[in-house]
Every structure is written in C-alpha cells, then in structure tokens.
Amino acid sequence: MCAVGLKKSYDGRLVLDVERLGVRRGEVLAVLGPSGAGKTTLLRLLATLEEPSAGEVRFGDLVWAGRLSPADLLHWRRRLSFVPQNPVLFTGTVRFNVEMALALRGRDGPAASDEVEALLDRVGLLPLAGARAGSLSTGEAQRVCLARALVTRPDVLLFDEPTASLDPANVAIIEETLREAVRGWRPAVVIVTHNLFQARRVADRAALLVAGKLVEVGETDRLLDRPSDPRTAAFVRGEMVY
Numbered sequence: 001m002c003a004v005g006l007k008k009s010y011d012g013r014l015v016l017d018v019e020r021l022g023v024r025r026g027e028v029l030a031v032l033g034p035s036g037a038g039k040t041t042l043l044r045l046l047a048t049l050e051e052p053s054a055g056e057v058r059f060g061d062l063v064w065a066g067r068l069s070p071a072d073l074l075h076w077r078r079r080l081s082f083v084p085q086n087p088v089l090f091t092g093t094v095r096f097n098v099e100m101a102l103a104l105r106g107r108d109g110p111a112a113s114d115e116v117e118a119l120l121d122r123v124g125l126l127p128l129a130g131a132r133a134g135s136l137s138t139g140e141a142q143r144v145c146l147a148r149a150l151v152t153r154p155d156v157l158l159f160d161e162p163t164a165s166l167d168p169a170n171v172a173i174i175e176e177t178l179r180e181a182v183r184g185w186r187p188a189v190v191i192v193t194h195n196l197f198q199a200r201r202v203a204d205r206a207a208l209l210v211a212g213k214l215v216e217v218g219e220t221d222r223l224l225d226r227p228s229d230p231r232t233a234a235f236v237r238g239e240m241v242y
C-alpha cells in the first residue's frame with residue numbers, strides 16, 4: 001500500500017501533506033509524531049474512511065482518490081483491518097465480536113469457528129469468550145479488537161495506538177500476536193504509536209510526521225538512534241511540544 005501526493009484539508013486547513021509513503025507485505029511501519037500531526041488522518045485515508053483533498057492511495061490494482069465503485073470499495077475494505085484509537089465493539093459476546101468480522105466477509109461455518117477459538121486463545125480471551133463485550137476492561141477490549149482485526153487475515157493492518165494505557169502484560173500479548181501475524185501471512189502493517197520502545201520492538205521502519213508532513217522515514221533503530229533531521233532528534237529526546 002502506498003500514499004502518493006496525499007493531502008487532506010479540513011475547512012481549508014492542510015493537516016496532511018505526504019509526498020510518498022509506502023508499506024510492503026510482511027513489513028511493519030510505525031508512524032510517530034506529536035498530537036495533531038495527522039497520524040489518525042493518514043490511517044483513515046488509507047482505510048478509505050476519508051477522501052483525499054489531493055493525491056491518492058494505491059492498494060494492489062486499486063486507487064483511492066475519493067471515488068471507487070461500491071464493489072471496489074468493498075474489496076478494499078474487506079482486505080484491510082483498521083483498529084481505531086477508540087475502538088467500538090459490537091453488542092454481544094466476545095466470541096460474537098470476532099465471528100462477526102468473518103461473517104461480514106461471508107466467511108462463517110465450522111472452519112471459521114475453529115479460527116475464532118484459536119485466536120481468542122492466543123490473546124488469552126478464551127475464558128471470556130462468552131462474556132458480554134460491554135463488561136470488558138480496556139485491556140480485554142483491546143485484545144478483542146486485535147483478534148477481530150486479525151481473524152480475517154487481511155493484506156493490510158492499520159492500528160491507531162493499539163496499546164495506549166495498557167499494562168505491560170497486555171502490551172506484550174498484543175505485540176507478540178501482531179509479530180506472529182506478520183510472520184504468518186505477511187500483512188503490511190501500519191502502527192501509530194507514541195511509544196518509541198514499542199516502535200523499536202515491532203516496527204521495521206518508522207516515519208515521523210510533524211504538522212502533516214513527513215520529516216523522516218527510515219529503519220527504526222537508525223531513525224531513533226541516529227536521526228538525520230534535527231526535528232527527529234528533538235522528538236526522540238522528548239523535546240518536541242505535544
């Protein structure tokens with residue numbers, strides 16, 4: 001998946017202006033940047049939840065420039081999972097939430113329920129499979145969201161701060177499950193995170209976004225240890241105003 005000349009304005013204010021940013025299959029790209037930098041806007045554009053003001057997003061043979069046929073849009077959205085900053089679960093049980101992701105893509109039946117069980121087990125939620133989603137703690141709900149995003153084995157996975165405000169045990173489960181997924185069917189992954197340690201642990205490359213523009217993109221350790229842009233250095237030192 002690749003963003004090319006991608007711009008987004010709200011009420012005449014340019015909040016995102018990315019010349020080129022791509023992520024390959026089997027690769028994890030961390031998107032870093034201060035609050036308001038445009039990170040969520042970028043993910044929403046990649047997910048076709050926003051229309052570009054200019055430029056486009058390329059995904060396989062398809063191009064998102066604000067208009068696609070319903071069939072192509074459905075194809076795009078079915079091959080992608082987006083876990084937003086504040087995800088919403090369906091009313092119903094934990095198991096139902098994960099099963100629905102498959103059912104919405106016309107994939108249910110016995111094989112599907114085996115996959116659902118295996119994934120719930122992987123994220124430590126099997127004991128809570130019959131619990132109502134509304135009764136879960138934040139960490140449990142985040143793990144349901146991860147299971148729901150992974151069960152369809154999408155080509156592209158987009159995560160907006162998937163472990164914000166979680167304890168280390170939950171963070172570890174989410175990061176390990178994500179890494180296994182990447183090694184498994186090799187999706188392209190974009191993860192927005194404020195946690196530089198997390199970026200190092202999970203991401204092959206990192207991109208720093210400031211005021212809607214890409215400051216620097218590169219191999220994660222290199223970008224964090226030997227930034228080539230003074231703004232990246234300031235960000236890594238925690239000196240950038242949030």
Ligand SMILES: Nc1ncnc2c1ncn2[C@@H]1O[C@H](COP(=O)(O)OP(=O)(O)OP(=O)(O)O)[C@@H](O)[C@H]1O
Pocket residue numbers: 010011015033034035036037038039040041042085
């Ligand atoms: N629907 C909208 N209408 C108007 N302005 C918007 C809209 N969505 C985002 N913005 C503005 O675009 C800018 C980028 O917002 P965005 O949510 O992408 O930032 P972010 O990098 O995800 O920040 P955070 O780290 O706080 O989540 C902000 O100034 C925000 O106010």
Ligand SMILES: [Mg+2]
Pocket residue numbers: 039040041085160
């Ligand atoms: Mg955001």
